[in-house]
Amino acid sequence: MTIDEAISHAREVAECQKMSARLIEDNAYMPESVDKEAITYGNTICADEHEQLAEWLEELKQYRAIGTPEECLAAKCTPTAYDPDKVVEQLEKLKSLVPVNRVLDDIVNDKPKELGMLIAYNKAIEIVKSSEQEQKSECEWKLEDAESNLYVTGCENRQLIFEGTPEENGYKYCPYCGRKIKRGGIDA
């Protein structure tokens, strides 16, 4: 059975159950003393449950269209990787397309829109470049107090290590700033 068949089956069952309930309710031959509501109670519940089932299956179908659970999880947990140099190159190219003649135009007075574009591109380039710098830079850890094995980090935090150096404890990235740990100073 395919998921579409399961959905239409669930909807059909729901319709049948609703119809049964209606037939009993509308049955003129049934004596007044019969509690019709009690009899149709089961049909109504069954109809509601099958409608709920069909809705869940519709939802499942949408999830499946996106990918397997593993694929969705992987996509969610993988940070978007991009090459900052390529982004800067693209921004530089777009910036060069802004229609201004740096020799002939009075950009500040006559081309405020173009000036805005140039400023925006420069700002974007600056942001991408600085985030790249941030990624490449390291956090320098220095042993501040040998007695207690206290380290001071480049991002001005203090980390107490129970025993041994950060490397011996498998520390690779600074838990405060997320940068790679670089060892500075001399250990006692």
Ligand SMILES: [Zn+2]
């Ligand atoms: Zn740090």
